Amino acid sequence: MIPEYAQSQEPDLAAEVADLRARLAEAEDTLEAIRSGEVDALLVSGAQGEQVFTLQGAETPYRFLVEAMNEGAMQVIPDGTIVYANARFAGFVGMPLQQVVTSSWRKYFPVSDHPRFEALLAANKLSGGRGEFNLQAADGVLRPVLLSFAPMSAAEVQGVSVIVTDLAEMKETALALKQTVADLEAFSYSISHDMRTPLRAMQGFSSMLLQSCADRLTQEELDYLRRIVASSSRLDQLIRDVLRYSRTARAELVLSKVDVTRLTRQIIESYPTLVEPRAEIVLAGDIPAVMGHEASLSQCISNLLDNGVKFMAPDRLPRIIVSAKTENGQVRVLFADNGIGIEPRHQQRIFKIFERVHPVDKYGGTGIGLSIVKKTIERMGGQVGVESELGKGSTFWIQLPAAKD
Numbered sequence: 001m002i003p004e005y006a007q008s009q010e011p012d013l014a015a016e017v018a019d020l021r022a023r024l025a026e027a028e029d030t031l032e033a034i035r036s037g038e039v040d041a042l043l044v045s046g047a048q049g050e051q052v053f054t055l056q057g058a059e060t061p062y063r064f065l066v067e068a069m070n071e072g073a074m075q076v077i078p079d080g081t082i083v084y085a086n087a088r089f090a091g092f093v094g095m096p097l098q099q100v101v102t103s104s105w106r107k108y109f110p111v112s113d114h115p116r117f118e119a120l121l122a123a124n125k126l127s128g129g130r131g132e133f134n135l136q137a138a139d140g141v142l143r144p145v146l147l148s149f150a151p152m153s154a155a156e157v158q159g160v161s162v163i164v165t166d167l168a169e170m171k172e173t174a175l176a177l178k179q180t181v182a183d184l185e186a187f188s189y190s191i192s193h194d195m196r197t198p199l200r201a202m203q204g205f206s207s208m209l210l211q212s213c214a215d216r217l218t219q220e221e222l223d224y225l226r227r228i229v230a231s232s233s234r235l236d237q238l239i240r241d242v243l244r245y246s247r248t249a250r251a252e253l254v255l256s257k258v259d260v261t262r263l264t265r266q267i268i269e270s271y272p273t274l275v276e277p278r279a280e281i282v283l284a285g286d287i288p289a290v291m292g293h294e295a296s297l298s299q300c301i302s303n304l305l306d307n308g309v310k311f312m313a314p315d316r317l318p319r320i321i322v323s324a325k326t327e328n329g330q331v332r333v334l335f336a337d338n339g340i341g342i343e344p345r346h347q348q349r350i351f352k353i354f355e356r357v358h359p360v361d362k363y364g365g366t367g368i369g370l371s372i373v374k375k376t377i378e379r380m381g382g383q384v385g386v387e388s389e390l391g392k393g394s395t396f397w398i399q400l401p402a403a404k405d
């Protein structure tokens with residue numbers, strides 16, 4: 001006798017079995033279709049066992065991505081035919097998409113660019129590469145682009161995928177920015193220049209008063225006049241240094257081989273503050289030649305030597321040892337002084353314009369010298385730095401590429 005609960009479930013069970021049979025038949029059909037090559041598919045192993053994706057389904061998100069992206073894209077086979085392009089690429093060249101596909105890439109690049117393009121195509125059968133080109137639109141207008149090549153190794157067709165990034169907008173922005181910076185520099189240069197004229201008049205007349213009226217003025221009045229002379233000459237120094245800084249930023253630096261040993265010797269000989277009995281500058285061996293701009297490098301070395309002598313305890317004879325180290329094709333020139341030193345927390349900021357650590361009334365200066373050194377050396381492709389211990393001395397260094405023989 002069949003129990004009551006089983007009797008009530010029998011029709012459901014039969015329906016379920018029928019449904020499972022139907023699904024099995026369907027799955028077998030699909031597998032058969034995959035096996036016979038009727039349908040392209042991917043078998044993906046996951047937490048819920050193996051799942052089948054038809055390639056058509058798997059490709060859909062990529063297609064959307066490539067069609068919607070801001071970059072142009074094309075696929076080129078070895079004979080030069082474009083077998084795929086996105087709408088953006090067609091937009092770049094100003095042609096209907098249907099005409100772009102099946103045409104040759106040669107149509108869209110000036111003949112002078114062809115050898116470079118071909119070399120990249122050939123090299124990119126195996127690995128990726130990139131280069132800047134000019135894309136030529138149907139109306140002849142050239143657009144600067146960056147092409148990134150990648151081999152289509154996964155596809156059955158041999159060929160290369162090319163992503164086309166528009167550089168026109170980027171170049172325009174960079175150009176506009178460069179122009180703005182140049183305008184600002186020219187403005188600050190001319191304003192600094194013009195400020196010196198009235199300043200010189202102030203300096204001149206107050207000096208004349210000091211000389212011609214000294215016997216008629218009280219001590220207090222004389223002191224006021226001296227302060228006017230001192231302040232105006234300080235302002236003049238500041239303006240001259242700002243002009244020097246802006247010249248450093250603007251000047252065209254053509255690099256050539258510079259004999260640093262000879263240059264350093266010449267600088268020492270031409271500054272009375274750098275020779276005995278006021279200071280002792282020692283060249284510890286020859287300094288290898290570097291690639292640099294001689295006049296600018298001369299300015300940097302004299303700034304560093306001048307500081308080494310200036311920031312000195314009053315009871316000590318300034319002594320600077322100039323030496324060099326060469327590593328990986330770079331020459332580092334070191335200037336080790338026996339001066340007052342700099343606390344670690346100030347060692348970075350002193351390379352910024354107008355930054356000073358020590359009081360101006362004691363040591364003078366405008367806080368511009370080291371910023372000129374940094375800007376100049378970096379413009380020559382080098383680096384600057386300092387190591388220092390308070391009360392013991394500082395070692396400033398500049399590093400530039402070694403000159404090739």
Ligand code: ADP
Pocket residue numbers: 303307308309311337339340341342350355356357358364365366367368369370371394
């Ligand atoms: P300036 O010498 O005109 O003040 P710099 O830009 O050359 O300007 O130097 C910035 C600051 O760095 C100086 O004011 C000083 O405080 C510090 N400095 C520079 N060189 C040395 C040095 N050799 N020893 C100690 N401190 C220094």
